[in-house]
Every structure is written in structure tokens, then in C-alpha cells.
Amino acid sequence: MKEIVKINLDNEMDLILAHKRSMKIAEMCGMPSSLQTRFATAVSEVARCSIANGQNSELRLGINVVKNTNKEIVAILNDSVDLKKCNPEAFKYAAKLSGTIEYDAGEDYSVTQFSLKVPSPGLLSEAKIKSLADYFKYESPLSPYDEIRKKNIELIALSEKLGESENRYRQLANTIPILICIINERNHVLLTNESLQVIVKSSFTVFEKKELSLFIHPEDVDHILENWSRIKKNKTEYSGETRIKKGDSYRWFLISIIPNKTEDGNFTNWLVYFVDINDQKTVEETLKNNSELKLIQRELEHANSKLTFKNKELQQFAYIASHDLQEPLRKIRIMLSRAGEDLSEEQKNHFYFDKITSAAGRMSDLISDVLNYSRVDNNLQTFLPIDLNEILHETINDLSLIIEEKNAVINISPLPTVSGLNTQLRQLFFNLVNNALKFNSEEPVITIAADEESTEPIDAYKPEGNYHLITIADNGIGMDSNYSDRIFDMFQRLHQRDQYGGNGIGLALCKKIIENHNGVLNFTSELGKGTIFYIYLPKY
Template identity: 75%
Template sequence: MKEVVKINLDNEMDLILAHKRSMKIAEMCGMPTSAQTRFSTAVSEVARCSIANGKDSVLTLGINVIKATQKEIVAILTDTVDLKRSNPEAFKYAAKISGNIEYSFADNYSITKLSHPVSSPGLLSDAKIRTLADYFKYEPPVSPYDEIRKKNIELIALSEKLGESENRYRQLANTIPVLICIVNDRNNILLVNDSLKQILKAPFLNFDKREISSFIHPDDVNHIMDNWSKVKKNRSQFSGETRIKSGSSYLWYLISIIPNPSEDGTLNNWLIYFVNINDQKKVEETLKNNSELKLIQSELENANSKLVFKNKELQQFAYIASHDLQEPLRKIMIMLSRAGEHLSEEQRTQYYFDKMTSAAGRMSSLIADVLNYSRVDNKELKFTKVDLNEVVRETLSDLSLVIEEKNATVNIGELPVVSGLNGQLRQLFFNLVNNGLKFNSAEPTVTIASGERAGDSADNFSPEGNYHAITIADNGIGMDSEYSGRIFDMFQRLHQRDQYGGNGIGLALCKRIIENHNGIINFTSQPEKGTTFFIYLPK
């Protein structure tokens, strides 16, 4: 139903309004005079019963659009009393003259509906229905009583809106963690929010020296009162800092006093609020008073800058030294090769050619390893997504000749995609798989697997957190637990050079790569039973 007009049924004047407006709506809908009279009389009968016997009665008149070609005028009367039971004769008469009446009563609420079809529904458009509602909205009063009643209804609605607005404002003022009060120019407190009330030990009635001394630091009271006097005199505002009592101590607050003009522009009161800045003051005082800390910070920054510079110099030195050392070594090895071409085996042994050639080769390998170690630095590089399955495939391709030569077996499980540096991760897997192949007296078997974490494995040092766990296990010669503390140190060799080659840099390089990736590397090993390395890379 599209509502046109609503009437509260309280007295006989409301009964007159109900009859006149029912008649007027019927007339404006094009109903014949006889139908107008029957409909408005039926509405009046029920309305009379409601005024006499009901409570909180409301009559709503409107248009019900059933479909485009079928519309009806409707009167709905609601009440908290069972009207039909209180006066069945009135309902019987209304049904007799109207013909279309429905009644229901449930949960202490009655609804009476009277309706009458509109004879020319096509003429009653949505625009016409809105015109009906506007007519009654601006309809001239039937009597002085009706005029006063309209004004009272408007005032009540305005008062309710004002009350809602005040409640929202009060709720907001009480919710925010700011101490708020409103003071007029006679120092009277007009409003105090809950946050400020919790701090006050007594009612806050006047903004004067005596009352603010109960919660403001004694050294700040005169300063605030002096500025309060200036604010009132100059009609201005003030902002400053003060200390407010909190238990046995005081906390720093920012105090602001700003004008709070009324709707007509007159200025008779001010908004005063306090915002807690105690944490900021602590930081300021710490930085201000601790000059020694500032000096240390400055020295640390200088030392850090020098360290960065020295590291760059060291990297450059390692690269240059490695490059420059490789060149004379290559020449020595070439000359040794040429010099030994025309010597017999006895002469080669006599002049130590094989030992010199071997020493020069080891020196070249050592320089290359040192250079690789110095280059493992990711500060200038960006991590990308690295598929470890692809990394392992490329590693095994590089080691294919060794695998074939040693008749080795490499088992590979599904490996994760991690965030890292592709080149460094290839070095990591190359060194660990190569160790499993090299340090082996039987046919090597290397198994590479992964899981969420290795906490359920033999590793007793698995980290807490969200890590990918990768294991690389071999069936090689293994090592004693006494070496576990220095296996990742530079130049550490656990076997004679003539037994197994290498410079003792491979595992140190692996550890540095893992550290660059914010990961962890551990291992377990037993002599003649093999070694398992545990690699943890953050997800």
C-alpha cells in the first residue's frame, strides 16, 4: 500500500478529520458520491469505536495497487485493544455499509482493514498518488485545534531528532579516549565526558584554580588559568602541554581550548580537551637528555659506513687478487707442460715435475674457490621464485659424467618453489650432491627429498616457524661427531689430500648461501653409514 495520510485517533476532532479525509481521498480517486459516503461512514464507525474503547489508535489512508488495471482505496486502523470484541455492533454496521472489511487480533495488536475498488484505476497514476499525499501534507487546517495539533506533531518529531543527535554526540564524546569538557564564559562546566569523569575524584562544576588543582600538576595550574583568562578576553584559542594526575604520578597531556559558537554565531562557551602525549614526551626527553646515546649512534653509523666501504674494498681485492694470481699460475702450468714434453719418466720424477704440476693445479683451484666464496653476497640482488626441481635437474646435468663414472644412483622427490637467488641455490645443491658422490667408497646413492619441516626427522636442531625442509642424504664415508663444530669453517679438511680432493671451502660456501637466504643448515653423520644435510628455507 502507498500511504497518503496518517491520523492519530485521540478525540472527537480526530474523528472529524478521519471522516473528512476519507471522503476527500474517495472524491479525488473519482469514486461516485454514494461510494464516497459509504466508505467514509464505515471508516468513521470503526474510528469512533477506537476513540471510545481503544488505546494508541492510528488510522492510515492510502492506495493499494493490485495491478495496473486494479486499484483500491484502503483504510487501515491499528490498536492495542481488541476493538471488535469491545464493540461488535460498530463492526457489523461498518461491514454492512462497506462490504469489504477485514479484522485480525493477535499478540495484543488489532488490525482493521477497509477497502473499496477505484472505478477508474487507469487515471490513478503514481504521480496522481503522490499529488494526493502532497495535498494532505499542505492541506489547510480544519480548525485551530487541527493547526495546533499539526504544530505539536512537528515539534515532537523535531524534538526526537534533536534528542537522537544529542545522544550520538554524547556517545561519541564518551567513547573516544580524549578528556573533554565544555565551559561557558562564567567558568561553569556545561558538559564532562566519561573519560574525564574517571580521572576526577569529585564533581567538576567550575573551571577555576581551586577545582583544576585537584587533577592538574601544581606547577601547571597558573599557566593554564592565565591562558584561560586571555582566551575569554580575546575570544581566541589556546594550545599547550600540562600534566594530569594518574594514581600517584602525573602523565603528560596536550590541552586545547577552542571556541564553541552557538547556531546564531554568538560565543558563550569553549570546548576544552586533553589528549594523552605521555609516550611522545618520554621519547623526546630520552633523546634530549641522552647525549651519550646520540654520540654512540653517530659513532656506530660512521663505523658502519667504514665497514661497508672496507667490505667493498675486500671484495674488490679478492677478485683482483684471484684474477692476477690465476694468470701467472696458468703460465707456470703451461711452461711445466712444455718443459716436461721431452723428459723421460725418470727425469720428470727427478725434477719433481708431477708434484709441481699438481701443486699449481691445487693453487688454481683454491684461488677459484676463494673467489666464489667472496662473490656470495645478495645485498645488491633481488630474490625471485626459484623452482628447486629445475635447479636439481640442472645440477645433475652438470654432474652427469661423475654419476656415470661412479655408477651412482640419485633419488629425487618433489621439491618446492622458494624465494631466492637461482645461481646461489645451484651452487648449494652442486656442492652437497658432489660431496655425496665424491666422499664415497662404494657405489654412491644420494636421496633428495622435501617436507614442511624436518622436526620428525633425525635432525635435533629443526627451527620453529614456517619453513621448507629439504634433506640431501648419502651413503658415503660419513664423519665422527667430533668434527661437527667446524665442518662449515673455511679450509677445513677431514681427510688426506691424496684420499679425496678439494680445498675445504665447499661447505663454508653452502653455509654462506643459506645465511644469505635467511635459512638454516644442519647435518647428521656416522662413519661408514653416510651423511644427511638438512636445509631450511623460509616460506
């Protein structure tokens, strides 16, 4: 089959798209109105069943060329559920309408196929079939929902490409035998590769004398910092030689510091890399007073020229890699801006476009954080004062749609300011509040408070030391105490996927975030009566 259009079946709007596009393909292939209606209605009937009962539902519409003189319109609906078993009456009615329907199902799949012969197959040339696909590719959106959905699909595709690009960059940085780090104008170390981490063996968060002296020869540190101050002021580059401690001895390295430029020409950070040249230095010292090895010295000079060329290539690589990683982010922001131009203010308000734009902006920030810190342990990240009230406000804003949909009540008391990482703490509160909304069969009531003096019923969980205590309590479905030792395990699910969504990673991630912040996470729960999570974060 030559595919013309594909539709993911998630809700009633997708059902409308399935019906209209089935009608349109039949119309463009020269079908009479009665056959158009029967074909589109049959497809819609099974699509409705898929939306109501299915999982991972997908509808593909296209043209099947049986022979040059025999072509047919084909609709194929794939699902992970046996749809016919769920609603046999729908299939019976669809078969009565379409006349030609084929069905196949297994343990975790089902395939429904409709076909309708084209009355004038000679008119459907290869060029005509391609024009059909182009029509749906570039057709105007049927509704603001359709436009937003298209933009979201494009955003997801760009995000996936961005992730692939970041993975390739990370793998390359970790496999080349060069020590690499990235620093900003405030001397903060944003990223280090694995080779440098092995050398440092301790925290390396600031490009300053105290931390550099841990692995660079004390006689070389001041010279490096003097040149760093100079090039930071003049926006230039620096290259020199230094000695780095490996084991019980020092080896000579070539150090280079080059600025990374953004698209508008500004400097945001510097790439610092060290290349081991100890063997070359040893030979160089040997050759100084040895006239018999002049020929070897010339060969070494040639090798050094090649090394200089390779260093230039590395500089080019750093610029290209940085540009390639930032380009998808720029396109995402442009698409959001253009999408806003196509909608009226009423449409923006009706479809929460401001919230979509805000969420996309935070997604861009999150991707930037991942790029800058993907290879940095928490020991190498800088903890900052974080107002948990702001974090919670952003979380409630992100979840506003489901809060309105479930008519949830959120009771919030003032929360403290803690030392931590903004992105991780935002993820912590988002997961816990989202779980309280999701795992609830009634109208959710969620209470979030800070209680430093509470003794009941959490004394057994309270760690020693000076901690803030934040509680998140809900009236949800709760959980059996038999699962208390497994709830924070990766991919641990206590319910069937068709009952409650999720992939079993959320609470494991929450516990990891708390551990990263030197805190403690625990809970009490009773089946059918709700859950209380206790979050202990150190005071600073």
C-alpha cells in the first residue's frame, strides 16, 4: 500500500479527522457520494471502537495498486487490543457498510483493513497518488486542535533529533583520549568528560586556584589563571603547556582554551581541553644536545605540526557540535511563535495556548540543562537557593488542565527555601502531585504543607540532623502495605496499565532526586484512604 495519510487515534477530535479524511480520499479518487459516505462511516465505526477500548491506535489511509488496471482505496487500523472482541456489533455494522473488511488479531495486536475498488483506476497515475499525499501533507488545518497537534508532532520529532545529536556528542567526548571541560565567565565548571573525571578524582566545580591545584602542578596554576583572565577579558584564545598529575607523577599536557559562540556572536562559555604531549616533551629534551638525532627531531617537528592541525580540527569540531545542538532548540521556539500568529486571541485562550507556550519554554530550558549537565555528577553541580513556593506554583500551572478536569482541590501552606537544583526539585513535585491526581477515583483533595515539628506518624522516618519537612497528602486509592518495600523500585507498577497510566519510573526518580539532595523520602498509605509522602530536605 502507498500511504497517503496517518492518524493517531486518541480522542473524539481524531475520530472527526478519520471520517473527514476517509471521505476526502474517496472523493479525490472519483467515488460517488454514496460510496464515500459508506466507506468513511465504516472506518469511523471501528475507529470509534479503537478510541474507546484500544491502545496505541493508528489509522493509515492509502492506495493499493493490485494491477495497473485495478486499484483500491485501503484503510488499515492497527491496535494493541482485540477490538472485535471488545465490540463485535461495531464490526458487524462496519462490514455491512463497507462490504470488504478483513480482520486479524493476536495476543497483543489487531489489524482491521477496509478496501474499496476505484471505479476509474486509469486516472490514478503515480503522479496523481503523490499529489494526494502532498495534499494532506500541506492541507490547511481542519481546526485549531488539528493545527496544535501538528505543531506538537513536529516538536516531538525535533526533540528526538536533539536527543540523538546530544548522545553522539556525548559519546564522542567520552571516547577521545583528551581531557575536556566547559567553563562559563563566572569560572563555574559546566561539564567534564569521563577522561578528566578519572584524573581529578574529586569535586571540580570551579575553575580557580584551589581546585586546579588538586591535579595541575602548583608552579603552572598561576600562569594558567593569568592567561584565563586575559582571554576572558579580550574574548580571545589561549594555548600553552602544563603538567597534570597522573598517579604519583606529573605528565606534560597541551592546554587550549577557546570560546564558544552563540548564533548572535555572543560568548557564553569556553571549551578547555588538555592533550597529553609527555612523550613528545621527553623526546624534545633528549634531542636538545644530541646532534646524532637531528633527523628524528625534524620528524618530531613534522609530527608536532600535525598535532597543531589536529588541535585546529578539534576547535572546529567544538564549534560545529555546539551549533548543531542549539539549532533544534531555535527551530522549536520559532515554530511556537509562528503557531501563535495563526491563532486569534480567543482561540489562544480557548485552547490554553499560553500554557502550551510556557510549557514549551520550560521544555527548552530543561533540554538546555540536560545538554550542559548531562555528564556532570551532582558533586560537580552548583546548588542554589530554591524557593519551593515558586516550584510548586509552576507545578500547579503545568497540571492545571487535569486539576480542572478532575475538579481537584489543592490546599497549600507556605513552603521553605532550600539549597538544591531547580530542574530536579521541579520534577520531584510534579511527579508526586501528578500521582496524587492520577491515582484517585474521587474528586482529589491534595494538601501540601511544611511541618518542622510534627511527630506523628513519622518519627520512624525522620533522619538525624537539621531538616525541613514537607508533606504531600491525598485522598486517593492508596496502596497495600505489602508493597512498601517495592514502591521506589524502577519500573515498579502496582496497577494494570489500562487502569492507570505511567511507566513505573516516577517514584524511583523522586527517591533518586531526594538522595541527590542529601535528603530522605518516605510515605504512609492505607488502601482506599490515601497516601502521605514525607520529604526531608537539609536546611542551609
